[in-house]
Amino acid sequence: MENIITVKDVTFYYPGEETPTLKGVTLDVHKGEWLSIVGHNGSGKSTLAKMLNGLLLPSEGAVFVSQYTTGLPDDIWEVRRLVGMVFQNPDNQFVGTSVQDDIAFGLENFGVPREEMVKRINESVARVGMEAFLNQEPHQLSGGQKQRVAIAGILAQKPSVIVLDEATSMLDPIGRIEVIDTVRELNKKEGITVISITHDLEEALSADRVVVMKMGEKAAEGIPEDIFQQRDLLKSAGLDLPFSLKLSEALRQQGVELDKSYLTQEELVNALWKLA
Template structure:
């Protein structure tokens, strides 16, 4: 797969007197993948997210999106059209009096013709399963519905990449599940590249690849199965393990001969049934 984003030896701090927030971070993002960037509060993951679409610029090193350097002012709007961001609090993102108006707002700012805008609006709402709410007032929606509307506003602009910056952290379990289902659909069926910035490892298990950040540095990376084999490392930096992994470990401590493979509840149940059938 092509590399949509390439980060090379990225250093960033907000002021010259401050300590570095990001220290020599190098990574890439492949076209069509779901990449989770995890770490505790203060690890630099949200600052990194803002560097990926040019909201923040490197002090040292480089960030390239589709071969365009974020420090090149002539390309910054092209980059931001390719990289859409969904932030933590959906209420801070709404500007329209209805869902329809809100999704249309970004397209109006980009000068998209009305005929095209109407087609994109309907398509974006269908992709996040919010077409029935088009004439509702955004503030009357649930948390998960609000975030789906925010995602629809990004989808309508047809970015190559969507970044979720702690976008599920203020939602209840049902709302988080809604957003994960929506992003899986966009990623797997529509080919949207997804970057999830999160400290919720229950969310990260759905990604194709995980990058672990700690104190502004890239600590580890790999598939979810590889990352969750290194549970001591994750605990040492203050991250809570997914429920299935914790349950599996407790069962292993009690002498249950389970493998280290199961990440999802269905996988753990299947392995337990297999063991039971051998007894």
């Protein structure tokens, strides 16, 4: 499978710190996949996210995006165009005074001509379903809507990758669904690669692959079905266990002879029915 991002032996120290925040992390991100990165607070997952578009540069090792290298001054702007980031706080990344001004911000930075800009704004705002809000001001929008505007701003730059850095953690359940559904559609229909730093279990469960970060290192990497069988690993990564997994365990403790832990309710009900 073709890689869109390659993280190679990356170690990172914040200025003045003696212990590295990232220790020898190596990671391939496949083109078109949905990759979830999970880990407890301070595991280095957000630092890793900021490595992916050159907001932070590795102390050792390198990060490659397509044919570009984040550490090269000539490449950095192309890297930032290709890898868009949605941050945690919906308010603190909304630069413009209105929805269309905000979407334009990135395009203005890249010197896109005005006519092309208008075209791309209209097109990208429709892709996140916010076309009715073009002239709205940020304080009139919900958190989920602001995050969708942030996504539209990225889409207008014709990116290859969207990084969600805990982008749904400050939203209410409706906003969360709204944002995840929007990104999922972009991922499925348009093949945009998604890297999601998250605590959200449901989101990690539906990812193509999951990376578990722990103390600045990559502790595990694999498909959700495998990762979520490793109970202790998840606990140590500060992640809750999926409901069906918890129930499978509790059932086994009650003496029910399940062959394994199940990830979905349907699978578990069917497995139990076979035992009956």
